[in-house]
Amino acid sequence: MPLVSMRQLLDEAAKGGYGVGAFNVNNMEQIQAIMEAARETRSPVIVQASRGARSYSQDSYLFHLMIAATELYPEIPVAMHQDHGNSVATCKSAIDQGYTSVMMDGSLMEDGKTPSTFEYNVKVTREVVELAHARGVTVEGEIGTLGGIEDGHGAGGSGLEHLTDPDQAAEFVKQTGVDALAIAIGTSHGAYKFSSKPTGETLKMDRLIEIHKKLPNVHLVMHGSSSVPKELQDIINQYGGKLKPTWGVPVEEIQLGIKNGVRKVNVDTDNRLAMTGAIRKVFAETPEKFDPRDYLKPAREAMKKVVAQRMKEFGQAGHAGDYTPIPLSEMAKMYR
Numbered sequence: 522m523p524l525v526s527m528r529q530l531l532d533e534a535a536k537g538g539y540g541v542g543a544f545n546v547n548n549m550e551q552i553q554a555i556m557e558a559a560r561e562t563r564s565p566v567i568v569q570a571s572r573g574a575r576s577y578s579q580d581s582y583l584f585h586l587m588i589a590a591t592e593l594y595p596e597i598p599v600a601m602h603q604d605h606g607n608s609v610a611t612c613k614s615a616i617d618q619g620y621t622s623v624m625m626d627g628s629l630m631e632d633g634k635t636p637s638t639f640e641y642n643v644k645v646t647r648e649v650v651e652l653a654h655a656r657g658v659t660v661e662g663e664i665g666t667l668g669g670i671e672d673g674h675g676a677g678g679s680g681l682e683h684l685t686d687p688d689q690a691a692e693f694v695k696q697t698g699v700d701a702l703a704i705a706i707g708t709s710h711g712a713y714k715f716s717s718k719p720t721g722e723t724l725k726m727d728r729l730i731e732i733h734k735k736l737p738n739v740h741l742v743m744h745g746s747s748s749v750p751k752e753l754q755d756i757i758n759q760y761g762g763k764l765k766p767t768w769g770v771p772v773e774e775i776q777l778g779i780k781n782g783v784r785k786v787n788v789d790t791d792n793r794l795a796m797t798g799a800i801r802k803v804f805a806e807t808p809e810k811f812d813p814r815d816y817l818k819p820a821r822e823a824m825k826k827v828v829a830q831r832m833k834e835f836g837q838a839g840h841a842g843d844y845t846p847i848p849l850s851e852m853a854k855m856y857r
């Protein structure tokens with residue numbers, strides 16, 4: 522099947538009461554890992570590319586790999602999403618390329634670092650919604666800003682500086698017409714999210730529940746939702762890595778989010794850790810090997826395992842065959 526509208530994927534997830542993992546990719550092995558995990562668990566899935574990923578892969582490589590994925594896994598509904606678009610132009614270029622969903626992150630200015638004003642955010646997001654919906658493409662917006670920096674994008678800090686205000690979130694959705702809303706509840710991008718297991722003081726799940734009560738029909742998005750499991754950190758450090766102790770978002774907190782309107786869960790770091798650990802292990806145990814496939818195959822397998830586990834934990838497993846994809850041209854009519 523062709524790439525699917527993310528809005529449809531999320532609407533179905535809302536009906537079924539589950540969340541859908543959105544996994545970041547830069548290369549073929551990561552796409553293969555996600556698609557294999559989706560087949561094994563029969564899961565619909567969101568694959569997403571940051572601006573950094575698009576530039577790393579010269580844009581065209583990555584997009585054509587995704588087309589290959591739809592041909593090789595025709596039974597899997599998959600949406601292709603631009604992660605953290607920094608401007609209308611970035612989102613437009615993704616739509617022109619064939620992405621079925623874009624994020625306009627107007628919570629930051631075009632530099633991807635400086636927090637913006639509410640008015641600026643509404644203006645650029647509204648503009649993207651107009652041009653995306655006309656072509657049946659989904660739009661995710663963001664209100665409040667996350668902590669940390671990933672792929673050169675992010676406000677930095679702990680993530681507690683600009684939490685999402687529930688009333689402002691409601692006003693933002695009303696003024697922009699976004700399909701999905703990323704909220705800031707204390708999470709950060711990257712591996713170093715929390716310096717100890719997060720508590721209600723550092724991860725504001727109450728805030729998420731409050732936002733969901735105000736916006737029961739909006740698909741909420743949790744960014745920076747890797748769990749950063751100790752087992753994956755340990756493998757890296759066991760084979761010569763030097764990660765400092767760190768904590769991510771516990772899966773049970775994500776599951777609480779899913780019970781309260783979270784439909785898209787962004788995961789990147791866990792997959793990076795899994796791949797790097799597997800590669801380090803091969804290098805350490807068999808230093809005579811030099812064929813990239815000797816370490817990329819175990820890396821791909823390690824990532825597949827993590828993705829498949831998350832698919833089961835988020836509840837999307839088993840739902841790949843639930844629905845027939847609506848063509849983007851039909852989605853465009855529905856938006857009108």
Ligand SMILES: [Zn+2]
Nearest residue numbers: 605744745787
């Ligand atoms: Zn993000």
